[in-house]
Amino acid sequence: MQPNPTGRRSWKGDPNSKDLPLTSVDAIRRDFAFLDDWEDRFRYVLELGRTLEPLSEAAHNGANKVRGCVSQVWLELGDGANAAGERVLHYRGDSDSHLVRGLIAIALALYSDRTVREILSSDAQAFFRELGLEQHLTPQRSNGVRAMIERIRADAAASGSALFPLSASPNPSAFSERFENDA
Numbered sequence: 001m002q003p004n005p006t007g008r009r010s011w012k013g014d015p016n017s018k019d020l021p022l023t024s025v026d027a028i029r030r031d032f033a034f035l036d037d038w039e040d041r042f043r044y045v046l047e048l049g050r051t052l053e054p055l056s057e058a059a060h061n062g063a064n065k066v067r068g069c070v071s072q073v074w075l076e077l078g079d080g081a082n083a084a085g086e087r088v089l090h091y092r093g094d095s096d097s098h099l100v101r102g103l104i105a106i107a108l109a110l111y112s113d114r115t116v117r118e119i120l121s122s123d124a125q126a127f128f129r130e131l132g133l134e135q136h137l138t139p140q141r142s143n144g145v146r147a148m149i150e151r152i153r154a155d156a157a158a159s160g161s162a163l164f165p166l167s168a169s170p171n172p173s174a175f176s177e178r179f180e181n182d183a
Helices: 025-034 038-050 098-111 116-121 124-131 139-158 176-182
Strands: 073-081 087-095
Touching: 025 038, 025 098, 025 124, 038 098, 073 098, 073 139, 087 098, 087 116, 087 139, 098 124, 098 139, 116 139, 124 139
Parallel strands: none
Antiparallel strands: 073 087
16 A cells, blocks of 8 residues: 555555545545546545445335435434534445445545534535536436435434524535536
8 A cells, every 4th residue: 555645544555445544524635635537536435435334234224215316325313422512413324336335425524423513514515526526426426415415414404403403504405506507
């Protein structure tokens, strides 16, 4: 494996490696900047999917299934507390598609183990655009990502935070602007 500018070992050397901490938004951003072309970035997204926390067979159920995705996608919601004692939402996810598993990993890096306020104020569309993913995903995949993000945001809104209602948060759905103009 070759070192990258972040000082971590490169993901390229071992496609079966499970020991790389690839869940940080900042680490994903740095790694995307380090990779030169779309093929390398695509392989990196696939590798991110391999780092997902396992989802039990029992969690592959209708209640956890995300509607609106071409592939099968499941998101399981749990909760916990951060170091400040604030309630955070924890997600685990899975898909029958390797690429979608990677997209789930990116979404969970952005949203999992965050407070309701952090979830509702995050702009997934801007992050996916920054990574250059939006331009490389098919409309069906983009719609699936939007469905995942809307599901996470709906979970956050339903979790009982009256301090930050969904309508007050920026960009309630990821990628919607792009496809409204394509119609």
